[in-house]
Amino acid sequence: MRLPRKFLLFLGLSAGLYGLACLWLYWNQNAMLYHPMPDLGREPDQRIWVGQNPRLQVSLLNPENQKVLFYFGGNAEAVNQNIAQFRRLFAEFRVVLVHYRGYGASQGTPSEAGLKADALQIYDFLAKDATDILVMGRSLGSGIAVYVAAHRPVNGLILVTPYDSMAEVARGHYPIFPVRWLIRDSYDCLQDAALIPTATLILAAQFDRVIPITHAQNLASAMAQVQFESLAAGHNTVHVDPNYEPMIQTFLKTITSHD
Numbered sequence: 001m002r003l004p005r006k007f008l009l010f011l012g013l014s015a016g017l018y019g020l021a022c023l024w025l026y027w028n029q030n031a032m033l034y035h036p037m038p039d040l041g042r043e044p045d046q047r048i049w050v051g052q053n054p055r056l057q058v059s060l061l062n063p064e065n066q067k068v069l070f071y072f073g074g075n076a077e078a079v080n081q082n083i084a085q086f087r088r089l090f091a092e093f094r095v096v097l098v099h100y101r102g103y104g105a106s107q108g109t110p111s112e113a114g115l116k117a118d119a120l121q122i123y124d125f126l127a128k129d130a131t132d133i134l135v136m137g138r139s140l141g142s143g144i145a146v147y148v149a150a151h152r153p154v155n156g157l158i159l160v161t162p163y164d165s166m167a168e169v170a171r172g173h174y175p176i177f178p179v180r181w182l183i184r185d186s187y188d189c190l191q192d193a194a195l196i197p198t199a200t201l202i203l204a205a206q207f208d209r210v211i212p213i214t215h216a217q218n219l220a221s222a223m224a225q226v227q228f229e230s231l232a233a234g235h236n237t238v239h240v241d242p243n244y245e246p247m248i249q250t251f252l253k254t255i256t257s258h259d
Contacts, residue, residue, distance in 0.1 A: 042080065055107045058098060072135075143189050160239070161210075
């Protein structure tokens with residue numbers, strides 16, 4: 001049976017448009033995933049530079065402290081913008097706010113391989129004299145934090161609105177496209193999560209439409225020591241939930257030594 005010519009033309013046009021949409025997603029995925037932000041907010045106690053190619057900006061709070069917290073922010077976060085909250089939560093820590101390559105005054109262009117390599121370089125440079133080492137990641141940065149905790153010794157890990165993989169998150173937003181074939185920076189956290197022996201606090205948002213809570217639940221299921229907390233908040237408001245700071249403070253008491 002011969003198909004009508006109009007139907008064949010419709011199929012051809014549909015296939016062509018679908019292919020163009022796939023190409024658009026492939027070529028524009030970096031612009032969708034990374035939104036470099038300038039250095040905003042209150043002044044840190046100290047700014048330092050790490051590396052040469054690229055040269056990376058790091059902001060420090062309480063640089064004299066020997067307990068160290070490394071913080072990796074979201075894809076559109078200026079890590080200096082919540083300095084007041086970092087001072088409240090981590091007064092005993094040297095807080096290391098990492099400006100990804102392309103963010104703040106850091107040089108370079110963001111990519112998964114680049115951000116992960118930078119994270120290890122910054123850890124190695126600033127953790128030499130540390131007594132306790134914590135790693136904290138939010139949203140995009142949770143994948144980088146998981147990677148660091150899997151490849152370097154840490155006393156604790158805090159993940160805010162995390163995910164199992166960016167490929168899975170993207171697949172949920174674009175279900176009709178072959179995302180696994182298109183995505184370059186997949187940030188697959190599950191394999192690294194299984195390597196982490198240290199205590200982990202996951203703070204997920206019940207009403208998260210950017211990274212639905214199921215992705216945080218999948219990540220938690222792959223971890224050995226995890227405390228999973230669900231807050232009645234959205235992706236961008238979880239840090240102002242009244243339970244957010246108390247939960248972190250309680251977690252810190254269980255994993256850090258005291259002078």
